[in-house]
Amino acid sequence: MREITVPPVVVAAPVGGLADAVFHHAQEDPGRVVLGRKSDGVWADVTSAEFAAEVLALAKGLLAQGVRFGERVAVMSRTRYEWTLFDFALWAIGAQPVPVYPTSSVEQVHWILQDSDCTACVVEDEDQAMTVGSVIERLPHLRRLWQLDAGAVDALVADGRGVAEDLVHRHRAAVTPDAVATVIYTSGTTGRPKGCVLTHGNFMYEADTMVARWESVFQAGPGEQPSTLLFLPLAHVFGRMVEVAAVRARVKLGHQPVLAAAELLPDLAAFRPTFVLGVPYVFEKVFAAARRKAEAEGRTGPFDRAVETAVRYAEAREQKAFGTGPGPSAGLRMEHQLFERLVYGKVREAMGGRVRHAMSGGSAMSRRLGLFFDGAGITVFEGYGLTESCAAATANPPGATKYGTVGRPIPGSTVHIAEDGEVWLHGDHVFSGYLNDPRSTEAVLRDGWLATGDLGRLDEDGYLTITGRKKEILVTSNGKSVSPTALEERVRSHPLVAQCVLVGNDRPYVAALLTLDMEGIAHWLSMRGRPQLPAAHLVHDPDLTAEVRRAVVAANTLVSQAEAIRTFRVLAEQFTEERGLLTPSLKLKRRAIEKAYAQEVAALYQP
CATH class of the missing domain: 3.30.300.30 (ANL, C-terminal domain)
Structure with missing residues (x-):
């Protein structure tokens, strides 16, 4: 198969921007908990009404400090609550947040702020402030620098107390789907990073499509509120898509800035998300920790048998889904049930105990690892995407996951395999081009098609497997x-x-x-x-x-x-x-x- 198109499940938003959902939710269901905020080691709930009030107050402060419609403001920080707050406050006034990795070098910071012509910058701590400060003389348009750990939010809220709320809402009403939402710079394995221009429409279509098609992920069981702990960097498009989708779907969103297992696992246990979105590294670490624990307790044999059982059980279910097998046998079901209490439940407990679904992207997950988690009660939907495609371009669909592949095109989009094996993408999630770089834009955007630079193949069911990079x-x-x-x-x-x-x-x-x-x-x-x-x-x-x-x-x-x-x-x-x-x-x-x-x-x- 050389090409596959999947019909849309949502209609592209005809009007509005990303911040609208915050205020609509506050009106419709003001008491619903939509975020979790960690302070001094304790998680506190934030309702729709409370979050909308915080966004409005910060937006007023930004206006008071001279941030104007269409201007760009850099945000350099780890993943934390205040980043999401700034994103939606900036979107509310029609400004464009430009994410910067907190580990960026001085020259990388200078390049991104200069190329994007940022007029202001938000940093997390003093070290980052010093990084920006060291190049500020070479950034003549940079007028403001705010530091989160030095009380930036409180100071801006105080500055905005004299600004009328209606001014924010007039700015918000002027935002349209084709307005630029953000410029995300590719991390780049070679050369200078390029600024991917993504619109409000790109994010709304991507997020709404994911929520509609993967409804089982973004909803929870009876008596549970859907929730996710975001530990991906918000400087990366995957993390930003999770943030937007969670807010639009009224999923309770928490933030965790450290990906290391020693920091992440305790917060998973405390926050108890119903689903997680990560990279294969996270799932590999969870599995490795579980096996090390079993080995230390002298239970290596039972653990390895449980792994084999989970893999065979998941493979049998996969075969049934695709009409190539009858599903798990009675004996296999009994064996699987035995290990549920001994092994699988403990693996889920390490991720908070309530996780039943996960999404993985960023790099390839081994088929065997995906099958194990599926057999252990956590369905991992592996997908594929780029910054230029506003995160996911393909993903395994519910009820028809094919482990070892990155799934089918997201609804409303097309995947085409070119003659040389390159993967091409088409859909409303594809970006509009690189900032200030028409030559690079022309090299990858051809009549609305995005040439990804990745090599892949489509199987007979339209599932994509990525086989490498052209340049690698x-x-x-x-x-x-x-x-x-x-x-x-x-x-x-x-x-x-x-x-x-x-x-x-x-x-x-x-x-x-x-x-x-x-x-x-x-x-x-x-x-x-x-x-x-x-x-x-x-x-x-x-x-x-x-x-x-x-x-x-x-x-x-x-x-x-x-x-x-x-x-x-x-x-x-x-x-x-x-x-x-x-x-x-x-x-x-x-x-x-x-x-x-x-x-x-x-x-x-x-x-």
């Missing part, structure tokens, strides 16, 4: 083309491996650089009665090397001998964003990694 294909010196993604993901699925990057361009064979998962390593050492050692002391450890080699051998079963990983090197350091080796969305910067480890790469090809 390795070509060995003997002319063999290798897509690195599947191999890297398979190696990385081993509990001792944190990261994997393949090399081999213009070289005789494919090799790999690996980094260690130190939580997994600590557990591995403990279970063997060995002392805890830093990574630098373990990279040449023969037992560890043998474990990692097994992961590489297993990955090589996916490909031909010519495409297989011939040799590898375990590194003592992680690929990090701070070192310039990862994008803020955790994608590998391959060229930067090869340059940083040029000696190690060369050694992989020594005779």
Whole structure:
């Protein structure tokens, strides 16, 4: 199949903007809890009426401070309640928030603020204020700098007390679906970030489509209010789409700024969301933690049997959904029920106990991991999208999830596979172009079609599988083309491996650089009665090397001998964003990694 179109389930909004939902909900159901706000370790409820009042008060303050319709205001912060508050206050007056990753370098901050011509900037803390301050002389149009941790919201609210509420509502009434809502800069594995211009209509269509088609996710069971804990960065389009969809669907929304399991899991337990939206890393960490706990308690055998049962159970249900099997047998159902109490319930409890659905994007999730969670009672809908497509462009539909794929086009859109295998997208969620960059816009937007740069294939049911990036294909010196993604993901699925990057361009064979998962390593050492050692002391450890080699051998079963990983090197350091080796969305910067480890790469090809 080369192309598939899925009919729409919603009508594109003819009028209005994103902030309208806040005020409509406050009028229709003022007492409904729509947000959770954490203060001093305690979660407090925020109602529709309370949130609308806060948005209105902040919008008045922004007007008092000179922010005008159509102006851009940078927001540089981790994921927190105040970011959502600023987003909707800025949208209420027709201004355009420009997200900036809090880990951005000085030059990245300067480029984004200069290219987007921001007139004001919101930062989280003093360090970020100093970052902006260091380039402020090169930003002649930047007039205001507010710091959240220094009382920015209270100060702005105080400034706006003399502004008439009607002035905000007149600004809001002037916002139309084709008005620019935000400019999100691509994290970019190469070159300068480009500003993706996304409209209010893009976000409303995307969010409303997701809520309507994935109704089972955005609703809860009897007596429960749907809720989600947002731990994705709001500087990323996925996080912003979650924010917008939650507000429009009246889903209780909480914020968690730290993705690390030690910080995230306690908040999941306290907030108890009914669904989560994350990246495969989160689900991998939950699974790995559960298995380490089972191993520490001497229950590795039962846990592994529970995993096998969950995978077989989910596969049987998948086959039934697609008409290729009868579903789980009576024996398999009994076996599955046994492990429900022993294993699956505990896995769900680690995520708060109420999660039954999840959405995953950003990178590929292994089919086996998705099947396990499904068998454990959490259906993970894997999807695919870009900043340019306003987050999800495809996703697995309810009742017909095909693990190992990123699903079908979202309703109202089309996926086309070009002759060279590139994925093209069309629909009301596709962006209008790059800010100040017509040449780059022309390169990816062709008669309304978005050329993604990703390679993929559609199966007979119209489900998309992403096979790699056009720019990331390795070509060995003997002319063999290798897509690195599947191999890297398979190696990385081993509990001792944190990261994997393949090399081999213009070289005789494919090799790999690996980094260690130190939580997994600590557990591995403990279970063997060995002392805890830093990574630098373990990279040449023969037992560890043998474990990692097994992961590489297993990955090589996916490909031909010519495409297989011939040799590898375990590194003592992680690929990090701070070192310039990862994008803020955790994608590998391959060229930067090869340059940083040029000696190690060369050694992989020594005779």
